[in-house]
Amino acid sequence: MTPTEPDRPDTDGSSGRRVLDALGAAVSSMGGSPRQGQTTMAVEVARSVADGTHLLVQAGTGTGKSLGYLVPAMVHAVETGNRVVVSTATLALQRQVLTKDAPLAADAVERVTGARPEVALLKGWQNYLCRHRLEGGYPQEEDESALFGVGDAIAQPAAGHGGDASLGEQVVRLRQWATRTDTGDRDDLVPGVSQRAWAQVSVSRAECLGQSCPLKAECFPELARAAAARADLVVTNHAMLGVVVAGNPGVLPDHQVLIVDEAHELADRVRSQGTIALSAAAVARTAATARKHASVVVSELESAGQSLQLALAELPDGRLEAPIPAALHDALVVLAGAARQVASDVRDQARSLGRERSGEAAGALAIARTAVGDLVDALDRMTSESVAQGRDVSWIERPRMGAEPPRLLLAPIEVAGSVAGHLLNGRASVMTSATLALGDSFDPMARALGLALAEQPWKGVDVGSPFDYPRQGILYVAAHLPRPGAGISEAALDEMLALVEASGGGMLGLFSSRRAAQEAAEVLRGATDLPVYAQGDDQLPTLVQAFADDEAACLVGTLSLWQGVDVPGPTCRLVVIDRIPFPRPDDPVAQARTDAVVAAGGNGFMSVSATHAALLLAQGAGRLIRRSQDRGVVAVLDSRLRTARYGGFLTRSMPPLWPTTRPDVVRAALGRLSGRREVPKA
Numbered sequence: 001m002t003p004t005e006p007d008r009p010d011t012d013g014s015s016g017r018r019v020l021d022a023l024g025a026a027v028s029s030m031g032g033s034p035r036q037g038q039t040t041m042a043v044e045v046a047r048s049v050a051d052g053t054h055l056l057v058q059a060g061t062g063t064g065k066s067l068g069y070l071v072p073a074m075v076h077a078v079e080t081g082n083r084v085v086v087s088t089a090t091l092a093l094q095r096q097v098l099t100k101d102a103p104l105a106a107d108a109v110e111r112v113t114g115a116r117p118e119v120a121l122l123k124g125w126q127n128y129l130c131r132h133r134l135e136g137g138y139p140q141e142e143d144e145s146a147l148f149g150v151g152d153a154i155a156q157p158a159a160g161h162g163g164d165a166s167l168g169e170q171v172v173r174l175r176q177w178a179t180r181t182d183t184g185d186r187d188d189l190v191p192g193v194s195q196r197a198w199a200q201v202s203v204s205r206a207e208c209l210g211q212s213c214p215l216k217a218e219c220f221p222e223l224a225r226a227a228a229a230r231a232d233l234v235v236t237n238h239a240m241l242g243v244v245v246a247g248n249p250g251v252l253p254d255h256q257v258l259i260v261d262e263a264h265e266l267a268d269r270v271r272s273q274g275t276i277a278l279s280a281a282a283v284a285r286t287a288a289t290a291r292k293h294a295s296v297v298v299s300e301l302e303s304a305g306q307s308l309q310l311a312l313a314e315l316p317d318g319r320l321e322a323p324i325p326a327a328l329h330d331a332l333v334v335l336a337g338a339a340r341q342v343a344s345d346v347r348d349q350a351r352s353l354g355r356e357r358s359g360e361a362a363g364a365l366a367i368a369r370t371a372v373g374d375l376v377d378a379l380d381r382m383t384s385e386s387v388a389q390g391r392d393v394s395w396i397e398r399p400r401m402g403a404e405p406p407r408l409l410l411a412p413i414e415v416a417g418s419v420a421g422h423l424l425n426g427r428a429s430v431m432t433s434a435t436l437a438l439g440d441s442f443d444p445m446a447r448a449l450g451l452a453l454a455e456q457p458w459k460g461v462d463v464g465s466p467f468d469y470p471r472q473g474i475l476y477v478a479a480h481l482p483r484p485g486a487g488i489s490e491a492a493l494d495e496m497l498a499l500v501e502a503s504g505g506g507m508l509g510l511f512s513s514r515r516a517a518q519e520a521a522e523v524l525r526g527a528t529d530l531p532v533y534a535q536g537d538d539q540l541p542t543l544v545q546a547f548a549d550d551e552a553a554c555l556v557g558t559l560s561l562w563q564g565v566d567v568p569g570p571t572c573r574l575v576v577i578d579r580i581p582f583p584r585p586d587d588p589v590a591q592a593r594t595d596a597v598v599a600a601g602g603n604g605f606m607s608v609s610a611t612h613a614a615l616l617l618a619q620g621a622g623r624l625i626r627r628s629q630d631r632g633v634v635a636v637l638d639s640r641l642r643t644a645r646y647g648g649f650l651t652r653s654m655p656p657l658w659p660t661t662r663p664d665v666v667r668a669a670l671g672r673l674s675g676r677r678e679v680p681k682a
Contacts, residue, residue, distance in 0.1 A: 060465025
């Protein structure tokens with residue numbers, strides 16, 4: 001399917017009128033009035049959830065999309081009793097939905113319908129404090145979580161990192177907080193603590209003692225799940241959806257409607273959640289955990305781990321073609337047998353202790369059982385036929401820093417079928433983002449998100465943006481620059497410097513590599529007196545705030561800055577993108593996905609690399625215009641955006657800024673915008 005023009009709002013029917021009345025009440029309570037795009041979105045969402053179909057909604061920045069889906073979702077929930085799950089990718093949006101937008105929408109829906117929708121928050125198990133562990137029910141552990149997974153942790157990042165407080169001081173503060181928190185949610189602790197400290201007071205779902213826990217009635221994750229089971233609307237995150245796609249539907253309550261905000265990130269989050277890693281160091285840690293907490297013999301497991309290391313050491317970095325080398329396969333099979341034996345021994349140890357074991361002993365056995373079970377699960381997948389059958393891709397990588405040995409990784413090639421089967425079929429869904437139509441078509445995103453494979457029909461709607469992009473911003477392509485090679489060229493750095501001097505700072509620099517960002521920072525610091533902040537100098541939120549506070553500042557970085565940075569106003573008046581953000585040529589997942597498309601008769605480059613680049617370009621360029629008063633320039637220092645055949649596809653995916661390739665026009669516009677003609681040299 002292709003994008004459709006937004007229909008005129010259809011207010012026929014009492015339910016449709018209540019949606020529009022509630023939306024009007026919510027917006028008026030903030031002193032505003034409904035926007036056309038927001039109204040269209042609310043109507044389309046109401047139709048989709050009522051019909052049980054799937055909807056892609058591209059809603060530009062400033063549309064007010066949170067209320068655009070929350071109001072019709074809540075009206076549907078209170079009128080039909082159908083529960084709605086809302087998922088976000090970022091902690092910031094999750095907090096905004098939970099603490100600001102959802103209460104506002106609930107107030108309005110209650111005024112219009114007479115029923116107040118109940119809202120609950122649900123996260124992964126390890127986001128919550130474990131009272132039993134806090135009271136000594138588990139042995140103290142170093143953080144050994146995610147030994148075999150490299151995907152997103154279910155936990156979202158903490159609000160802080162614990163500062164300079166020692167581990168003991170952080171744990172003491174956690175104990176004090178435990179006496180007054182109603183949620184046990186890590187993100188409610190501000191400032192936060194380090195992951196190592198949090199590991200002392202939390203457990204994974206597999207480590208939980210369940211019904212045998214003496215503090216089950218006070219269990220924070222159980223209380224959160226009970227609240228979600230009562231709620232009309234449950235707010236969660238994409239990592240939890242990844243757990244569902246992996247075959248664990250019970251982590252979410254039954255629901256008839258799924259709404260995915262920041263939907264452009266869903267496929268990558270699900271793929272990341274399904275990625276596993278294995279190394280000799282991880283095997284050694286698992287063996288040590290089993291020996292310490294279950295008192296079982298692990299010598300064969302340790303020996304098998306050493307054999308794995310030898311097999312991996314003989315192979316180069318990069319993708320492994322099917323079938324995997326015989327020596328590596330044999331090492332994995334031997335390791336799997338040793339791991340299953342240790343798992344059996346741990347179970348026997350638990351049975352021998354029976355109900356006589358102490359609370360701490362039960363917790364210790366749960367830790368051992370989980371660590372060994374995770375290893376067995378990883379090996380089962382790595383020794384299966386998933387690579388040969390084209391479901392997974394495997395590769396070897398060597399960490400760039402530290403003494404860690406090489407590791408073997410495995411990732412799903414495509415997740416669309418799994419998303420359709422586990423998330424979409426049998427329920428209505430709404431996928432929304434400011435970036436969903438790539439190259440003027442919803443088809444690429446519908447394929448990536450599983451909508452093209454789902455049982456129910458889907459529809460794509462672009463509700464527009466309140467911004468006048470051609471009048472508010474310029475898209476400058478430096479077409480005179482040479483085609484980019486390895487690294488960033490001196491010509492591109494000179495072009496960036498000239499633009500920054502014309503604008504008097506106010507630059508957000510989005511670079512394809514850490515090295516390119518560092519070179520850009522060095523050039524700016526050496527040639528100007530402007531404040532220059534570079535990713536890696538401090539925590540990212542601190543750097544973004546420092547950039548936002550100074551109109552003359554520049555902030556440079558890599559992928560973390562391409563999405564989610566929201567700095568409205570004159571501070572961010574120049575966004576510089578050094579090159580088209582194609583996947584790395586040696587990216588094994590991108591390689592495997594491209595090969596799969598080609599094997600099916602498609603265009604692998606356009607389906608994978610160009611689509612990946614289009615999404616990031618749209619997100620990166622979207623950092624410029626955040627409010628109706630914003631003005632500025634997006635400068636792409638990659639001539640291919642203008643000269644290559646695929647350039648039109650990429651440009652059509654970006655906000656419709658006024659285009660030019662003339663550097664004199666852009667520098668003059670930046671000079672007028674900043675009111676500065678020159679920047680003092682150092």
